[in-house]
Amino acid sequence: MSTPLLYALTGAVLWGIGLMGLIGLRHLLRKLLALNLIGSATFLILVGLAQHHNGPDPVPQALVLTGIVVSIAATALGVVLIRRYFHLTGRTELESEVPEAGRDEEGHSG
Amino acid sequence: MVEILLDLLLALALILTAAAALLSQDLFRAIVVFIAFGLLMAVCWVRLQAPDIALAEAAIGAGLTGVLLLDAVSHFRRGRGTDSVVEEERG
Amino acid sequence: MRSPAARIGMLLLALMLTALLGRSVWQLSMLEPASDLPRQLQDKLAASGVEHPVTAVLLNFRSYDTLLEIAVLVIAAMAGISMARTRSLEDPELRTSDTLLRALLRWLVPLMLLLAGYLLWAGADRPGGAFQAGAMLAATGVLMRLTGLPLDFLRPGILLRIGLVLGFALFLLVGLASAIAGDVFLAYPREFVKGLILSIETLLTLSIGMILLALFVAAPVNDASEPEEGEK
Numbered sequence: 001m002s003t004p005l006l007y008a009l010t011g012a013v014l015w016g017i018g019l020m021g022l023i024g025l026r027h028l029l030r031k032l033l034a035l036n037l038i039g040s041a042t043f044l045i046l047v048g049l050a051q052h053h054n055g056p057d058p059v060p061q062a063l064v065l066t067g068i069v070v071s072i073a074a075t076a077l078g079v080v081l082i083r084r085y086f087h088l089t090g091r092t093e094l095e096s097e098v099p100e101a102g103r104d105e106e107g108h109s110g
Numbered sequence: 111m112v113e114i115l116l117d118l119l120l121a122l123a124l125i126l127t128a129a130a131a132l133l134s135q136d137l138f139r140a141i142v143v144f145i146a147f148g149l150l151m152a153v154c155w156v157r158l159q160a161p162d163i164a165l166a167e168a169a170i171g172a173g174l175t176g177v178l179l180l181d182a183v184s185h186f187r188r189g190r191g192t193d194s195v196v197e198e199e200r201g
Numbered sequence: 202m203r204s205p206a207a208r209i210g211m212l213l214l215a216l217m218l219t220a221l222l223g224r225s226v227w228q229l230s231m232l233e234p235a236s237d238l239p240r241q242l243q244d245k246l247a248a249s250g251v252e253h254p255v256t257a258v259l260l261n262f263r264s265y266d267t268l269l270e271i272a273v274l275v276i277a278a279m280a281g282i283s284m285a286r287t288r289s290l291e292d293p294e295l296r297t298s299d300t301l302l303r304a305l306l307r308w309l310v311p312l313m314l315l316l317a318g319y320l321l322w323a324g325a326d327r328p329g330g331a332f333q334a335g336a337m338l339a340a341t342g343v344l345m346r347l348t349g350l351p352l353d354f355l356r357p358g359i360l361l362r363i364g365l366v367l368g369f370a371l372f373l374l375v376g377l378a379s380a381i382a383g384d385v386f387l388a389y390p391r392e393f394v395k396g397l398i399l400s401i402e403t404l405l406t407l408s409i410g411m412i413l414l415a416l417f418v419a420a421p422v423n424d425a426s427e428p429e430e431g432e433k
């Protein structure tokens with residue numbers, strides 16, 4: 001197994017962790033973290049798979065470079081929206097996901 | 111041999127920090143771990159012979175994202191005490 | 202409201218999707234690639250006007266992608282700024298009186314600006330380029346903001362708007378000019394290619410830095426009252 005393939009597979013695992021986080025976590029900032037994780041995982045898969053046979057490949061690298069910048073912009077916009085939401089409602093979780101009393105896996109501090 | 115070991119360790123560290131960032135109880139801690147994840151990603155890009163991405167990731171993934179999220183956390187913490195004030199303002 | 206059972210079901214589904222993705226990656230890795238992209242790139246590199254392949258891809262071979270990417274960034278910045286209800290985007294709360302921090306900044310800020318300039322220049326023949334330099338600029342701005350140094354150019358006004366779209370505008374202009382001159386969209390004229398790429402990159406650096414900084418600065422929603430709340 002080559003090094004790029006190892007990282008591509010790591011990316012697949014990270015993608016899974018991110019997806020589970022995105023679904024399972026309630027705090028919006030945590031969801032944003034999970035989304036970022038999914039993004040990083042996608043970049044790893046993209047570059048890793050492309051470089052598995054060909055060696056260093058500038059084309060996917062350039063794509064990922066723009067992808068990283070877009071993802072920080074998306075994260076920043078997400079933070080702005082979350083803050084706005086918090087300012088308007090005083091909540092940091094989505095309305096449909098406010099925890100019931102008694103259900104308390106993964107405490108949501110912060 | 112050493113390189114494969116390094117790659118395996120790095121992959122393992124990536125997965126562990128990712129899981130830790132999402133599972134951590136404390137949001138502040140979660141984000142600090144996420145910054146560590148970003149730095150590890152930068153090392154990964156070096157291993158993948160992509161120094162351009164490594165540079166961008168180190169500056170953005172580890173630096174800017176971290177500052178942005180930490181700033182937001184401190185905002186929420188400060189806001190927490192004034193929740194009632196916010197409610198009153200709206201009413 | 203979701204029940205715990207539904208939650209576990211969703212997580213299981215996510216697990217299955219992940220397994221599927223892992224399997225796809227594995228299967229895809231078995232395939233022989235149809236074309237040797239790095240090699241083709243290496244053959245054409247001399248025509249691109251820069252020596253570093255990633256920069257060549259970003260600003261020449263796939264410049265269309267980069268153009269659209271900048272458009273996305275500009276739109277994100279606009280959305281972010283429109284969320285901020287502050288007249289001045291400076292936060293008086295953040296003003297620090299820590300002399301040590303200020304003294305450190307005096308050294309750090311010029312150094313970081315220098316580094317951004319270096320990264321931009323290095324992009325021609327080694328790792329570096331507009332994106333890294335832009336990120337560096339944004340990081341400098343964030344540092345300045347967090348320590349409360351005045352950032353006059355970030356007032357939501359004409360200066361900020363021009364700064365945000367500058368990179369995108371020049372990029373688009375070059376593309377349109379080449380299209381009007383009878384060539385393909387975004388085909389650089391051969392004799393100016395280096396100068397054009399450099400000037401586009403310079404403005405892109407500025408714009409990317411300002412976009413990221415504006416998005417960061419827009420984040421603090423101040424506690425100003427919301428006059429138009431009822432209208433929405």
